[in-house]
Amino acid sequence: MAQSLVCNDCGLQLKSVKEATDHNEATGHADFAESVEKVLNMVCEECGKPCRNKTQQDLHSKHTGHTKFVDKTDEVALMDTEAQMRDARAEQNALPESSKGDDAAATDAPLVEPKVSEELLQQLQEMGFSKNKAIRALHFSGTDSLEQAITWIMEHEADPDLDEPLLVPEVKEKPKLxxxxxxxxxEEALRKAKQKREKEERELEKVRESEQRRATKELMAAQRLEDEQRLKRSLDERMRAKQEESRARDKIRLKLEEDRKERRRKLGLPEELSEAEKEAERARLAQSAKAKPTIGLPVKPISLLAQMREILVDMKKTNAGKEEQLKTCWSTMLKYIGNIAKDPKEDKFRKIRVSNAAFQSRVASMSGALKFLELIGFHKEDDSLVMPAEKATTETLNAAGGELNNACTNPFFGVL
Incomplete structure (x- = not known):
């Protein structure tokens, strides 16, 4: 049995004879065929609105905010096309004259006997049915089937007006186009259908663009949050490093003080300096200061770590606009340092051939890179940069690796 009706003029799928009738009145299409394909029925859980395709679902979600749908396609009963046609005709005949159409009301069409198949009418009369019964059966069954007409009579045997003459408004046939x-x-029907599809596509495109803008905003917000968290972690790491350095200095100072007291105990002297010894120590420090006069303002020495950071910041400023090449340079130098840290005694890790094409393109081409390598212990020797074994200390390599890693991963490096 059929699951739906398909308009052969525009391809629209319809789920009942009434929908086909409405479609015919709206478009003028009259070529319909039965189909075994079901009409999609996605029902909104929140308001109960049925949607027949993805476009209707998207538009409904856009206008209402409802997003949950239940697939009730399989719950639709099979179509009984003939029964629906009979019901449609019966409903039309049962309507009052004022509601049977503007044409009938306007022209006040006279009532006439409905037109039926003369051959079937004669056969029914020969079988013993009266003419009025036969006409009603053929008219209301809406088919050219003798069996269905007889079935209709049997089903309506109890109708009081079954044997009365049937009169219906005269319907003038529309002139053929x-x-x-x-x-x-x-062409006009196709144009309207095309305009409707284009409108739905435009609205769907707006929904897609809105969703894309929302996703972009969320992605940017997540990126900003990640950058802020990375910066906070970097600051926390620096703070912890300073605190650890301070604790180490305090520990060394306590150790030196304890050693001094131990030496004095071994010499049989009191642990604490006497007032005379303190005065002599102050005099010695003052004499030492006079022996090394400074010229101009005193300059605070810059630590190796600060010098590394200064060179990397200058590289970022000097090579502005070359962020990808700069990251490649820093990553390559970080690889050199990592190899040395793994095995400081291996000569091949502590030697870089300057004429190497990869070194020239990735490292030497970036301003400031050679200066950084020289700072951590490399020096020029023939056609190579060489780091002596005594220069490959764990402290220097860890400090250089930490600064290079910070420069590669911290988006705010050199900004603050």
């Missing part, structure tokens, strides 16, 4: 008029009507 010429080929040119039919073509124009079809």
């Amino acid at each position: 010429s080929a040119e008029e039919a073509r124009k009507q079809a």
Whole structure:
């Protein structure tokens, strides 16, 4: 049995004869065929609105905010096309004269006996049915089937008016359209269908663009949050490093003080300096200061770590606009340092051939890179940069690796 009706003019799928009738009145399409394909029925859980395709779902979600749908396609009963046609005709005949159409009301059409198949009418009369019964059966069954007409009579045997004459409003046949008029009507229907599809596509595109903008904003917000968290972690790491350095200095100072007291105990002297010894120590420090006069303002010495950071910051400023090449340079130098840290005694890790094409393109081409390598212990020797074994200390390598890693991963490096 059929699951739906398909308009052969525009391809629209319909789930009942009534929908096909409404479609015919709206578009003028009259070529319909039965189909075994079901009409999609996605029902909104929140308001109960049925949607027949993805476009209707998207538009409904856009206008209402409802997003949950239940697939009730399989719950639709099979179509009984003939029964629906009979019901449609019966409903039309049962309507009052004022609601049977503007044409009938306007022209006050006279009541006439409905037109039925003369051959079937004669056969029913020969079988013993009265003419009035036969006419009603053929008219209301809406088919050219003798069996269905007989079935209709049996089903309506108890109707009080079954044997009364049947009169219906005279329906004037619409004049047939010429080929040119039919073509124009079809083109107009196709134009309207195309306009409807384009409108739905435009609205769907707006929904897609809105969703894309929302996703972009969320991605940017997540990126900003990640950058802020990375900066906070970097600051926390620096703070912890300073605190650890301070604790180490305090520990060394306590150790030196304890050693001094131990030496004095071994010499049989009191642990604490006497006032005379303190005065002599102050005099010695003052004499030492006079022996090394400074010229101009005193300059605070810059630590190796600060010098590394200064060179990397200058590299970022000097090579502005070359962020990808700069990261490649820093990553390559970080690889050199990592190899040395793994095995400081291996000569091949502590030697870089300057004429190497990869070194020239990745490292030497970036301003400041050679200066950084020289700072951590490399020096020029023939056609190579060489780091002596005594220069490959764990402290220097860890400090250089930490600064290079910070420069590669911290988006705010050199900004603050």
